Amino acid sequence: MAIKIFRDYERLSQEAADEIISLVKHKPRAVLCLATGDTPRLAYEILVEKANAEKVDFSAVTFIALDEWVGIPPDNAGSCFFFLHNNIFKPLGIQAEQTHLFDALSNDLPSECAKMDFVIHKKGGIDLILVGVGMNGHVGFNEPGVAAALKTHVAELDATTQLVGQKYFNQSTALKLGITLGLDHFMQSRKALMLASGKKKAEVMRLALEGPVTTAVPASIIRKHPDGTVMLDEDAASLLKA
Ligand code: F6R
Numbered sequence: 006m007a008i009k010i011f012r013d014y015e016r017l018s019q020e021a022a023d024e025i026i027s028l029v030k031h032k033p034r035a036v037l038c039l040a041t042g043d044t045p046r047l048a049y050e051i052l053v054e055k056a057n058a059e060k061v062d063f064s065a066v067t068f069i070a071l072d073e074w075v076g077i078p079p080d081n082a083g084s085c086f087f088f089l090h091n092n093i094f095k096p097l098g099i100q101a102e103q104t105h106l107f108d109a110l111s112n113d114l115p116s117e118c119a120k121m122d123f124v125i126h127k128k129g130g131i132d133l134i135l136v137g138v139g140m141n142g143h144v145g146f147n148e149p150g151v152a153a154a155l156k157t158h159v160a161e162l163d164a165t166t167q168l169v170g171q172k173y174f175n176q177s178t179a180l181k182l183g184i185t186l187g188l189d190h191f192m193q194s195r196k197a198l199m200l201a202s203g204k205k206k207a208e209v210m211r212l213a214l215e216g217p218v219t220t221a222v223p224a225s226i227i228r229k230h231p232d233g234t235v236m237l238d239e240d241a242a243s244l245l246k247a
Contacts, residue, residue, distance in 0.1 A: 006233040008214065010242045014202045017238045018047035021135065021200055024234075025052055026061055028133050028196070033062055035132040036125075038069040038186065040145070041088040043172075044137035044200045053096040063097050067128055069121070071136065072145040073107040074170070075114065075159065075182035083174035084109065107184045114184060118157035125190060134186075134194035138201045141165040142209050142222035144191060146183030149221050155187035188226055197233040199224060201241040210237060211244040 011017040025048075028035050039045065056063060072085060079086035086106050094104060105124045111117045125131060136144050143149065146160040160183045162170070170180045191197060201210050213224035214235065220226065227233040237245075 006228050006230055006235065008235045008237065008242075008245075010237050010239060012239055014047060014238050017200065017202060017236050018045075018051055021045065021048035021198060021236060022051035022055060024196075024198060025133065025135070026055055026059070029056075029061055029063060029066055032132060034065045034067070036067045036069060036128045036130065038071050038131045038134040038190075038194065039089070039093065040071045040136045041085040041092075042137045044202055045135060046092065048135075048200070049092045053093065056097060063099060064103075066099070066103060068094070068099060068104045069125060069128075069131060069186070070104075070106040071134070072183055072185035073109040074178075074180055075109050075184055077109055077178070077180075079106075079109075081174070083170075083178065088173075109184060114159050117184060118159065121157040121186065125186075131190065131194040133196045133198065134191055135198045135200065136191065138199060138206060138209060138213065138224045139166060140169050140205070140209060142213055142224045144188065144199070144223045144226070146185035147188050147191075147220075147223045149223060151188060151220050151223055153188045153192075153220050153226060156189050157184070157186050159184050188220070188223060192226065192230055195232060197227060197230045199227050199233065199235045200237075201235070202238045204240045204243060206237075206241040207244040210235075210241050215246060 077084045167180045218225045
């Protein structure tokens with residue numbers, strides 16, 4: 006695992022965008038799994054701008070969802086679906102056939118999970134997974150204490166996630182369950198990027214990078230990833246010893 010520290014959020018975002026673009030240039034049929042949330046927002050803005058300016062061909066890329074809030078419809082601005090469509094798919098002209106997202110309204114969530122596992126397998130695995138880190142150390146909706154061997158599953162969201170998650174919604178929203186790729190998918194992805202920005206992430210990143218590798222802090226598992234890179238701005242790195 007490598008740790009890269011950037012002076013600020015802009016530089017970190019630039020580098021994350023460049024990583025995605027260079028992979029797609031090198032492997033036009035790449036399979037990408039990109040987190041939603043505040044952390045990668047600027048990276049995606051830069052990605053779209055650069056990809057369009059440089060005419061990078063995304064037409065053969067496959068996009069796999071990392072997670073979704075169960076019960077939240079796709080037209081809700083707080084859904085991961087809405088985020089991906091508005092920040093990545095629409096501006097890059099990605100076709101529906103290229104995307105594999107969760108139906109969070111399904112009344113058969115186990116089959117949603119199985120479908121996602123099947124798609125990932127059929128596509129030959131994920132080339133690049135980009136994740137953020139929750140205030141409780143979660144990755145996707147792999148909450149503290151999750152079993153590392155899990156693939157796609159439905160997770161009970163812990164109290165921190167239910168509370169922090171409110172920031173994505175226009176009104177107070179019940180967030181009890183999430184559907185998510187598992188840590189097994191994260192570890193099997195050929196390349197993993199983990200982004201964290203801001204002072205508020207400093208403590209959890211200290212735990213993830215300097216505490217024990219444990220699913221009590223799911224983000225710590227990146228230390229065992231053969232091609233994992235943690236990208237931090239100086240604020241998020243401010244409590245690291247090294
Ligand atoms: C979102 C996701 C979450 C977020 C994490 C950090 O798809 O998987 O795990 O990455 O909660 O969220 P932000 O970036 O908003 O601090």
